Structure formats: structure tokens, C-alpha cells
Amino acid sequence: MFDDLPPDLARLDALMVWHALWLERIDRKIDYLRQRQAEDERGCRSRPRPADWIVELGAGARELFQVHDGECGMTGRRHRAVGRNEARRLLTTGVQACPFCRPTPSCTSST
Template identity: 60%
Template sequence: MRIWHAMWLERIDRKVADLRQRQAEEERGRARRPPAPDWILELNRATGRPLAVHAGDCGMAGRRKRPVGQDDARRLLTTDGVPACPICRPDTSLHIVDGLVGVFEGSPQAARS
């Protein structure tokens, strides 16, 4: 009985050590992962043309995508006519209303109007 219990304790200890090592590796991987971009441009797989603008954490973006800056996202939505994702609504986050940059009270743009 003692040998049998010792064998099982050794197996359990090995399994615990393996799990701790795996968790440490996953944590190191998470720490090294680059931060998610603020905005994503989804591209057509066949032509490479823009399909939609997404928020950086949107799960609806396809496989072909590239990060874009805030100014580029605004330009794509307003000038270039790229549609906004209907799920994450980057146009709302960027204060764009009907293809125009929104003007709010108290903003420098509102004072010029």
C-alpha cells in the first residue's frame, strides 16, 4: 500500500508542477502581447480594399485587418466612405454623425460656427 500511495503522490506532484509551469508560460505570453489597437480597418480578402472600420477590441473584424490611428479612422469613415461596424459602432466613439465629425457645445469647433 505504501508503494502504491507513493507512486500516486509522485504523479500528482508532477501534474501540479506541469500545470504551474503552463500557467507561468501563459502569463508571460499575456504580458508580452502587444496592446490592442484603438481602431482596426478590416480589408477584403480578395481585393485588399477596406470593408469596415472597427473598434480595436471588436470581435467582428475578419482575419485581414490592420491597425489605424484615430485620425485615419475618422478620415476613412467621413471622406473615404468606408462603413462603420454596426456592432462596435466606431463612428459613435469618434463622435461622427451621418458621415460628419460631430460638433458639440463648448468645443472649439462650436465656437467657430
């Protein structure tokens, strides 16, 4: 029995210390990863909901370029969130709808 272990106490004690140190390192890593996972989950829960509608701004500060669905990935750098009624008003007053996500006045109607 136990033929694969050293025969003397000094080396067995050294192995015991070595294993204890490794177990401590493993426990610290597990604690760290659990803390990171909890922080990530907390961050996902507290992340704000994306806007329902986005208006993309043109080159001029007040020029409106296109209206996008809030999940459209084709918005430019300059954009701002707008509400449902504002998106409907913009689309009916001539601001272009994005050709990719295609928001239309009918899909912005009140429910």
C-alpha cells in the same frame, strides 16, 4: 490501534513503496500544473494589446470596406490596424462605419 493495516512487515513495506510511488506521481503532476499556470500567466502578460481601430479591406487589395472599433467582433478576415487619426480621416472621407460597433468621427477625436 492500526487494526486496518496488514499485520506483517512485508505487506506494510509494499504499501509504503506503493504510497511513495503515488506521492512521487502527485508531486510531478503538481509541478507540471504549476509550470503550465506560470507559462499561461506569462503569455497573458506578454500578449500584445488589441488595436484601437481596425479598417476592413474589401475584395480588392486596396479597397477599404469599413472602419471598426478595435474590439468589434464583426471584422472580416482581411483587415489591418490603423491609428486614431487614420480612422478619423477614413470615416470623414466616406469609408463606412461598422453598423455594429458604430465608430464615429466624434469618438475618434484627439484628446
